[in-house]
Every structure is written in structure tokens, then in C-alpha cells.
Amino acid sequence: MIAEAGAFALVLALAFSLAQAGLSAAGRIRRSATLAAAGEGAALAAFLGVALAFAALMHGFVVSDFSISNVAANSHSEKPLLYRVAGTWGSHEGSMLLWCLALTGYGAVMVLFGKGLSAGLRAVAVAAQGVLGTVFLAYTVFASNPLTRLAEPPVEGRSLNPLLQDPALAFHPPFLYAGYVGMSVVFSLAVAALIEGRVDAAWARWVRPWALAAWSLLTVGIMLGSFWAYYELGWGGWWFWDPVENASFMPWLVATALLHSAVVTEKRGALAGWTVFLALAAFTFSMLGGFLVRSGVLTSVHAFAVDPTRGVLLLTILGVTAGAGFALFAWRAPTFSAGGVFAPVSRESALILNNILLSAATATVLLGTLFPLIREATGGQPISVGPPYFNLTFTPLMAAMLILLPAGPLLAWKRGDAAGVVQRLGLAMLIAVGAALLTLAIASPRHVLGAAGVGLGVWLIAGAGVEIVERTRAFRTPPTETWRRLTGLPRGAWGMTLAHAGLGVFILGACFETSWKVEAAETLAIGQSLDAGAYHLTLERVVAADGPNYEAERGFIRATRGGALVCEARPERRSFLVGGQTTSEVAICQRGLSHLYIVLGERRAAAAAPVWLVRAYWNPWASLIFLGPVIMALGGVVSLSDRRLRLGVARRAQARRRPPAPTPELAARPAEGEG
């Protein structure tokens, strides 16, 4: 009964989405506030409908109602509660429902918190969001309905892929999808701006909070996925340049570029066309990500809920929505003004360089991901594009960007002072070069590239420090004045500094871990030991440790360093009864920022006694790899809390400043005559 109610609510949500699109569009065309408000009501109702459907499906998973085909195919009554809940979005159908939940959810938030937008822009944006909702809900209802019943329900379900039964992965899809779909608002706002012919500083300011929120969520989502790969796949790696990782990374790169170009549009009225283009591209890449992951056109270690037949439908949706957006762009973009002028050395130029390098990086990842498909489609020999390609192309592009990064925030708008910036960054440069040289001197073995990477990480962190010092005029004014300036800094500035420093923390961890990790593997009988770096590991015993839905062996491994006990590791090797898969439960001993990572492998018969393959990895500073993105996301959140970004505040202030609302013609050319 609950499932039927959910299915009905889902169909209702589709109808409401359609109404949302129609009513809002009609409201804009007839300039009727009543129709537009009705469209907004429909947007809220659509969200409510999808939420009900989602709750119904989750209920089915929690109570293990195997008469629902999706539950029967993806759950098992002996699964722990958390994974029964997470099973809701573990399948293709469920994840599409989650996508729709996020899509309509953002629509509802846009209606509730978008009061600051001008009425016309708002109505068109709500309509555009309605169209997106209609398309994806129609797909879910007609091609991927998660709430269909089975005529003959099985007694037991077929379970969720055991690799997915993991806390990090349980929460990875919600974050990722919230990030992906957050770009839909940016997309809708871009479409609205193109239709209204209004891309100006105010529009860029409206877009920014949405882009920031989506970017922060995506950052966390990608980090969780990477963390999951790190400890669940059991190879000690955290990024494989895998197509599915790339699929989530591309929208992130585009969103990062968008955040930076939107600043130029907001402050200087320049790059309006490019910002709109990125706004459209961000959601296009999100949809591409969803399509690549769900269609199974690419092989991946991460792809689970794959269905090639529906892939074609998803590709059609992607082509039509993105195509419509970009066609609109091609039609309207030439009318945009160029905006304010600037010198070769200026904040604008720095942000443009950032965008060029990020675009090139995105193109690299896109081509690296799709090129095998293109080669095959054009009748060429099949090829693989793996990590060695990305290390050779992506890494230099990013390195170039990171070298330039600390200079950006210190440059003035319009015309910057290159010599002054170099002078102000002198100390940071000194610290960075010193750190690189010190690393090269101390760390063994010597890795020039690793040391350079460490220098780069320190450069970003020190650069962020210099930026705060500059903004507060610390050491040049009395401490009270510095304190006053420090507390007076806008949250947006803090957010940017945090995000940049977080990137530095990530680079530091990534380079250190990659260059100086130590690996060891031996087959050990009970009582035997192996050495990994400075650590001595002894296999003390192995016991059976069966769980609710798996059989497992648990190793008791004692790790010592110089005779002193460091940690008692308990790695497991699990064999799942349903499906017959084996997984490793890695034991990670946290040592400061570093990880001692221990994997229990298969049992092998030997002459005297059974032996186990034990792998150990010393991953120095590995924590920073995951801490960095968290700091970056935190930067996004802090920036989001800036009062200048709150739409209500901006509108009230705007109303105070210029009582008559700006006419669209004037607003479309914001920076005219400036300079």
C-alpha cells in the first residue's frame, strides 16, 4: 500500500513539475504574478511528491518488502539497517529517484529563498527548473520506476553489492548528487538570464551562492568516494583516474572555473558570456557524469548500478537539455557587452588564466575519459587511457595554475602591480622554496618532483597566510587595528583563503603520500612478521569473525616501531554469502598525519601451517589528502554565510540604493562607461 502511494506521489510529482514549467512560463509571458506564484506552488508540490515517493521506497528497504522489485534486487533482510537505508539509492532506479529528489528539492529551495531575484528572471528560472524536473521525472516514472511490484515476491532479496556496504559509501551518493544537481539551479538561472537578456553583476551574485553550495557538496562527495576507494578497494591508492572518478571530477573543475569567472562578472561586469557558458557547462557535465556512471559505456572499478539500454535514453535527455541550453547561448550571447577593461597584469587577468588552465584540465579529463569510445566509434584500434596519461597532461596544467594562484588575490582589479605582488609574496616564496629544499635534503629516497610538490603545497598555504596579513595590514599597524580589520573581513574573503589553503593541504598530502609511500607484502604464518618502513608487523593469530551476511577471517597484527607497540591492527577478509564476493576490511593505524595501512589477504596452504598474504603500506601524511578537501568545502560554506550573498540583504540594500527597479536594458550593460 505504501509503495503504491509512493508510486502515485511520483506520478503526481511529474504532473506538478509539468505544471511548474507551464504556469511559470505563462506567468512570465503574461506578466501575471498569480500564474507565476501558482508555478512556484507547483514546484513545492513536486518536491513534496518526490519526497513521499522517496520515503515510500526507503520504507520498503527498511522493512525489507521484497514484493517491490527494486528492494528484492538490491536488499537482503540480514543487511544492517544503515545499508538497508543506503540501499534506497544503491541501484539505478533508486539513484535516479535521489537525483529527482535533489532536483525538485533545489527547485523548492529556489522558490523559498529566491525572493531577491527579479520577478521575470525568477519565473523563467522556476520554469526552466520545472522543465528539467519534468524530463528527469518522466524518465524515472516511465523507464526506471523503483516502486513497481513483483507478482511473485521472493522470500529473500539479492542483496547490495558488498563493496557498497560501507559507511563512507552510504553517504557518498547523497553528497555527490546534491552537488551534481545543485548545478541545475545554476543552469536554470543561466537559461533565465539568456531569455531575459540580462547577464550582469546582480545575476552573477545570484548565481554564486548556488554554485558555491553545489561546489562544496561536490567537493565532499568526491572526497568521500576517494576515501572509500582508499580503504575499501585495499590497494592503498585513493585516485585512479577511473572514468567514474573523472565523471564526478569534471563538473567539479567546471564549477571551480565558474566560481572564479562569476567573481569577475560580479565585480567588473566582464566575462558575462563566459560565465553563462560555464553555468550551462557545469550542469551538462553533471548530467554527463550521471550518464557515464549509470549507462555502463565505460568500464570502471566504481560502476555498480549499470544499465546500458537506458543509457541511450539518458544520453538523449543530456543531448536535448544541454543542446537547448547551448543553442540559446549561441543565439543570445553575441548581444552581451564586453564589460570593463583591464590590463595584462590585473585580478581579471589572473582569474582568466585560472579559467584557461581549468578549462584545459577539464578538456584533458574529458578527452582522456571519452577518447577510447571515440577511437572505437571511428573504427580505430581500441586503446586505454590510464593514470600515466593524466599524470603527463593534467598535472603540469594544475602545477602551472597553483604557481600562479597566490598572486591572484593580491592583484588589484583593472591594473595590478606585478612587482609589488612579487615583493609581498617574497616571504611565502622563501618558505616554499625552503620547504622544498628541506624535504629534498631530509626525505629519503630523494624525489625531486615530490619535493617540488611539497614546496607547491607550502606555497599555497603560505600564500593564503600572506593574503590575510595583507588584508589586515598586520605588523604594519597596531595590533588593535589589525584585530579590527581581522574581525571586519568579509566571510567571502575568509572562505576563499580557507579554500586556497585547503588546496595547499591537499597538495601537500598527495605529493608526500605519492612520493614517499612504502609498501611491503609477505606470506606469513602465525608468529611470523614483516617490515614496512620503520614498522615491524607480527601476525599473532587469525580468527573467524562472521558477520550477519558474510563469513570472515580476522587477523590480529601487532605493529611495533623500535620495539614499542604502535597499534594492534585487526584487518579482515570477508566472503559474502550472497553473490560470493570477497572484500578486504583494511586496518588503518593513524600515526600523526600518516597511515599504517594493513590488508589481510587470502589464506594459502603451505607445507607446515597455513599462511596468509599480508600487505602493509606506510602512507605518510595520507590524512591531509582527505582533510584538504574538507577544508576547501568548509571554505565554501564560510563564503556562503557571507551576508552579501544573502539574497534578501542584497535586495533590501539595492532597494535602499536605487528606489526604481533597474530596467532590463540598463541592467544588461552594467559596466558601460566605467573606467
Add this chain to the structure above:
Amino acid sequence: MRARALLVAAAGALCLAAASDPAERLKDPAQEARARAIFRQVRCLVCQNESIDDSEAELAQDLRRVVREQVAGGADEAQVKRFLTARYGEFVLLRPTVSFGNAALWGAPILVVGAGLMLWVLRLRNRPPESELSDVEGARLDQLSKDEQADTIAPKIGR
């Protein structure tokens, strides 16, 4: 036992990843290190996008054995890759060859950066001659930059 201690020490010194299965390992640590370096560039053909270094699949084990035999026989990286490519096609290499067919793949990053820089330079050159601000404009600018709203709605200066 001493040989193993030596091997562990050598592995540590070379920072080579010794997480390979000890049953498969070559005796000579230098050769083993070269073999491992090649593993990371060879795809496990039946796996979901894994190198033979990472995979536990049988085919990966076979490929590791083949590569180790070749390395032990004195083949260098290029020779091993040629051997594998002849057998399995270019698909086996995780790093695509720099060839005509892959021109777009390798050229794209340079092309995008080049195009971006060109657009940037065009944008810079395409500007009207700069004029200094008059005193009145300067004063108004100062006042505007004090105002928080100055950056909400781009002001119209000099109209």
C-alpha cells in the same frame, strides 16, 4: 633469511613498491623494480580499469609472470611493451602511444591553453584608449568603494 633481509633493505632503499605477491617476485630487486614500473602501465584486460599491478585476477597474474620473465631475460621497457602490444593490441597500454590516431588526445591540452591565451590577448588588445579619471570621478570612485553596495550593482561612472 639474510637474502630476504637484504631484499627488504634494497626494496626500502629503492622505494620500490614491494606489495607484490612474494610468491611471484623476482630474486633480483633491481629487475623486480623495473618489472613493477612496467606493471603500472599495463592494463589488466579483463578487469574494470585496473593495472596488472593492482589486480588479483588470474589474467593479471599471468601478465605479471610474462612481464617478469621478459625483464629477467634482459628486455627493456620498450621491448616488453612492444611484445605486449603485438599480442593484445594498444588496448593493453594504460599510456596511449603518441601517434597520429591519438593526436587529438595529446594535442588537446596544448590547444585549449593556446586558444585561451589567444582570446585573452585579443580581449586585452581590444580595449579603448585609457583615460585618467578626472578629480570628480576619482572622488566619486572613492566614495563608491567605501560603500558596500559599490560592488553589488556595477556603478555608472562618467556618464
